[in-house]
Amino acid sequence: MNYEHIAKQLIPLLGGKENIISVTHCATRLRLVLKDDKKAEAKDIENIEGVKGAFSSSGQFQIIFGTGVVNKVYEAFVREAGIQQGDADAHQEAIKQKMNPLARFAKTLSNIFVPIIPAIVASGLLMGLLGMMKAFKWVAADSPLYILLDMFSSAAFIILPILIGFSAAKEFGGTPFLGAVMGGIMTHPALLNPWGLAEAKPNYMHFLGFDIAMVGYQGTVVPILLATYVMSKVERGLRKVVPHAVSLLVVPFVTVILTGFITILAIGPLGNLLGDGITTVLNFVYHYGGALAGLIFGGLYSMIVITGVHHSFHAIEANLLAKLGVNYLLPIWSMANVAQGGAGLAVFVKSKRTKTKEIALPAALSAFLGITEPVIFGVNLKYRKPFIAAAIGGALGGAYVVFTNVVANAYGLTGIPMIAIVAPEGLTNLMHYLIGFAIAVVSAFVATFLLKFREEEE
Template identity: 70%
Template sequence: MDVKEIAEKLVPLLGGKGNIASAQHCATRLRLVIRDESKIDQKGLDEIEDVKGAFSNSGQFQIIFGTGLVNKIHAAFVKELGDDEAAAPADHQEEMKKKMNPFARFARMLSNIFVPIIPAIVASGLLMGLLGMMKAFHWVSEDSALFVLLDMFSGAAFIILPILIGFSAAKEFGSNPYLGAVIGGILTHPMLLNPWTLADAKPEYMDLFGLSIPLIGYQGTVVPILLAIYVMSKIEKGLRKIVPNSVDLLVTPFLTVIITGFVSLVFIGPFGRYIGDLISISLQSLYDVAGVFAGILFGGLYSTIVLTGLQHSFHAIEAGLLANPKIGVNFLLPIWACANVAQGGAGLAVYFKTKNAKTKKIAIPAAISSFLGITEPIIFGVNLRLRKPFIAAAIGGAAGGGYVVLMHVVANAYGLTGIPMMAIAAPLGMSNLIHYIIGMIISVGVAFGVTWFMKLKED
């Protein structure tokens, strides 16, 4: 089938043009917002040869086509709809949010804020690894210009993290992103003590109308800037309703920054730091006390959480772990990674066991995708449809999750799982990397073995 023919077939199977609110695509899937999903002909979609799976998740109906094909089908599909507005990203986000429950909307919001920051965090993590190797193997002196510069480069993303989050969060909250960056700059101003590099230093205090304000910065924090930007967005939107258009450009930014700045330093900052530390320390305590059992539980349940879309909210928690000077590592990501590759292990077993040509065709590329950290194709295209492989993958994820917790495997960034996560596990030592690889092998092997001995019902 050519892409035009596929697009022509899709429209009636999805309930007609009037039932399709918007259409976007990612690397592998056509993402649609459907007004009434009861009108979808699921069986008809499954019969299209190039469709590797179709499912509803996080307010969207998603059809898996695979890399290289999905973008061509999307272009033909939008043309078939005859509605350019259906392909507008902003409209798609709004339509999608209408279909989501409050928890899913919250998770999606956090995802939209933190996913764009992933490249900066990963780059810093790799730089920290390079710096650690240079120090461990005495490649250069710690006093050398090269070492000092790399040290500056590696810590920069975490020091200005509130500025990055401020910009991204303001865009998500419908506010001016540059004002968001300014608020992030206020919370990380050089006049404020930097707890990221001076953890044991004590801040000075100043008196403001009888209020004692600690001169301590929020470099590397997450919760304070999120709360501050949320408040800022409300202030800015409220001001735009009452400030005359003729002076809006001057008055609204001025009042937004000065009001948000005072509120953030006096109230939001200290409260947000307390909440952020409470979350991070609570997780650290659970990790220390429950140990292997926590890894088994989280590794076994993670793929089920993926079905709800709530896994996107974990980016904020992981960023908080990295930003906390007392923790400084991400001990959750290796567990998620084991759960992800376990889905691939179960999918590989399905490939060898199935007699269905279409399932066999989907299983190998989808399994490889899961080894690279993208699990939706194997979950929705293969394992969940057959049910038992999904359960086997959960068992594999639990086994691998328990192992990486037992061996204290950690990462120094967030966002990468599967094989790519080796890049952010290696900087923390060869032992850390080896145990991570062993954890993945355990996950894949257990999931493959359990699936192999299960009787699949392919009807």
């Protein structure tokens, strides 16, 4: 494969060098920010050797090459286009500038919570291991091994505000370590740790006319997001007016004091109210909507993915984990994702074009592993009816997992990898997840055949 030749073919089909703002790549896709996405000739790009699909999503034009190929194409592309290699922050900023306010907000939340996923998944798996050890009585509850694993499993949720504070400050343009300090203030040992102590009653302190509840924010999400946003605004404002000679001394000092008082007096309590309100509304819909709620959410989720707003769901899921200890939304999203894979698999079987088969099979497999953009934009949405069939499969699978109360103990994983965070909640939970998985995939596969999509001509 001639990567230089591929790069030379791509540039004019993307509207020329002057239309390319920024470029980077992930494990399988070349990701570009273009001045005008309409100038990109997606169909002609898909006919280039090595290209498995091309689509526009969430402020980026993405070209699927596959693992081991995309990085070589990227190197040739940046040389040919005369673009500097990879400033990730500049690329993310370029993406956000192209989005509408709602999509930009969703992308911001995604950038904050995605880096925290490994910590949440690790804690979820440890909790599952701890639950199995307790259920099967492998070790005594007062044994050193059990006590240590209990510490390890709960640590990420206890210091969650510190993790979020660091990540959010970076996203909001503040100093990440000051964001972590704000999280530390909100989880200070002098404050009562409410995590897992729902019935505990805090002491009160009278200060500036306020009665301050001496309660911490361990395991919360919304309060630290608001606090870090305010902190970043304060810090950036101070940097504009404080002389550089004393900036290092004055700015962090004033930022921490000012934001700390605002957080303890106002932001913390307000954030808790907002977080509790979100959880209450979701619980109401989940418990009283039942299978109907799963049917609607599972059917519509893939449409939400197209808009990019789904990135904001990580924050909602993290809040559910912090408040309830389980995530009942992720199984629904997983049904929608694997249904897209089922529809893509049907396109692979039914298609007569070699090019379509080459795209459909790996794209469908990636959907089963939780990555749906290739199959949505490269296959199902392209032919429309498979996308509708996938929505049907997602709806039926979503209805089933809600009806059977399937939950996860983390967020970030869907499809086959999600088994790891579903299994710890019990064998019954796992079995119902797998049944829902099968319902979503099979119904999407069958619906694709019944709807009789028309394949484009050569």
